[in-house]
Amino acid sequence: MISILIKNKESSELSDILFHNTSKIKEGVIAYKDIKYKVEWNPNGDCSKYDYCFWYNDAYKLAKNNIDIVNLYPNITSEDNVLSFHGEHYPPHLNEFNSLGSGYIPNTLKNKFLLTQTLFAWNKYGGIRLWKEYEKIHHNLNHEYKLGLFVSRMTLFRKNLIKELSNIEEVFINQYIVNEKVQGKVDGVTQYNFYKETDIDFLNFEKCNPDITSYPFRLDFFFRVIPKSKSVILIETDESKTNPSSYKFLTEKTYGLILARIPFIPTNIFICDVLNNIGFEPHPFQEDIKRIDNNPKKIKKFIKEYLLNEEYNHSIIQEWSDKSQEHLLKKLYTDNSLLENLELFKLNTKLI
Numbered sequence: 001m002i003s004i005l006i007k008n009k010e011s012s013e014l015s016d017i018l019f020h021n022t023s024k025i026k027e028g029v030i031a032y033k034d035i036k037y038k039v040e041w042n043p044n045g046d047c048s049k050y051d052y053c054f055w056y057n058d059a060y061k062l063a064k065n066n067i068d069i070v071n072l073y074p075n076i077t078s079e080d081n082v083l084s085f086h087g088e089h090y091p092p093h094l095n096e097f098n099s100l101g102s103g104y105i106p107n108t109l110k111n112k113f114l115l116t117q118t119l120f121a122w123n124k125y126g127g128i129r130l131w132k133e134y135e136k137i138h139h140n141l142n143h144e145y146k147l148g149l150f151v152s153r154m155t156l157f158r159k160n161l162i163k164e165l166s167n168i169e170e171v172f173i174n175q176y177i178v179n180e181k182v183q184g185k186v187d188g189v190t191q192y193n194f195y196k197e198t199d200i201d202f203l204n205f206e207k208c209n210p211d212i213t214s215y216p217f218r219l220d221f222f223f224r225v226i227p228k229s230k231s232v233i234l235i236e237t238d239e240s241k242t243n244p245s246s247y248k249f250l251t252e253k254t255y256g257l258i259l260a261r262i263p264f265i266p267t268n269i270f271i272c273d274v275l276n277n278i279g280f281e282p283h284p285f286q287e288d289i290k291r292i293d294n295n296p297k298k299i300k301k302f303i304k305e306y307l308l309n310e311e312y313n314h315s316i317i318q319e320w321s322d323k324s325q326e327h328l329l330k331k332l333y334t335d336n337s338l339l340e341n342l343e344l345f346k347l348n349t350k351l352i
Helices: 012-018 058-064 090-097 117-127 129-138 156-165 221-228 252-259 269-277 285-291 296-308 311-335
Strands: 002-006 021-026 031-032 033-041 052-056 083-084 098-101 144-150 171-176 191-194 229-232 264-266
Touching: 012 052, 012 058, 012 117, 031 269, 083 117, 090 252, 117 311, 129 156, 129 221, 129 252, 144 156, 144 296, 156 171, 171 221, 191 221, 191 264, 221 229, 221 269, 229 311, 252 264, 252 311, 264 296, 264 311, 285 296
Parallel strands: 002 033, 002 052, 052 083, 083 098, 144 171, 144 229, 171 191, 229 264
Antiparallel strands: 021 031, 031 033
């Protein structure tokens, strides 16, 4: 029997993320594809007594609250495997550990990417299941625009891209923000959405069911934003060539579109690279995306060319989107990436 130590307090929510698609044999023992695993939850456990040892760290939460990992978890050492499934906002000092999960670093951690754990974590914190629920609605709509660009956090690249695309009639551009005081409306957007609290109960989204209004997708995103567009111009979190993140990762922006079978055109080649790396077929316009990579003017030129034969081009990426969803759902319904790839995480631990 394979033994695993989780250096966290036992949590049903965390267990669902780590050990999905397994069956419980008895207390502390699970089975996955006819292999049994003894799992112990103990923040002070001795890794040397187990076959495998992990510590789960919600890097997003820690960074957001500016929490020092070392002081918060004094029993964690630089030898520990840290499971962090959210790419966003990795604290710099997390690099001291063997960080595994959604962080994607070419040629170093690429084989340690845990697809299904990342998706289950995104579903818990980001509700990406909503995209799958929206799928049938989207494909039965008469969309007003051929392509849509959806922008929340504003950057120089995104402002320049909005400027370049704003005069193309077939492109819908939505600026969706939570705090209007921090960033106001950017010139060139077609539609401006911001999350507004109001004293009128019927207009206040805070009064809605929190399960469908929580971050990152508010209720009106699936009613007033994404239904406008037949396909999507996809921008991801890491988009800077001058100051690239040490972690390259995909977020709910990409996974949501795949779950809903909504065709998309990435603006950054790293999106294609990561998808290829985790088993997806190459995007139909991958060579074009490599050529236009992160250049607003080149992106505009490509979009105009795409629109000249939009019906045919859309059919090509729709077929790719259908296959991509099938690949993703098969993984979600049957696999457990952590248990599939345990051998990759074996350090100098001692077998029981």
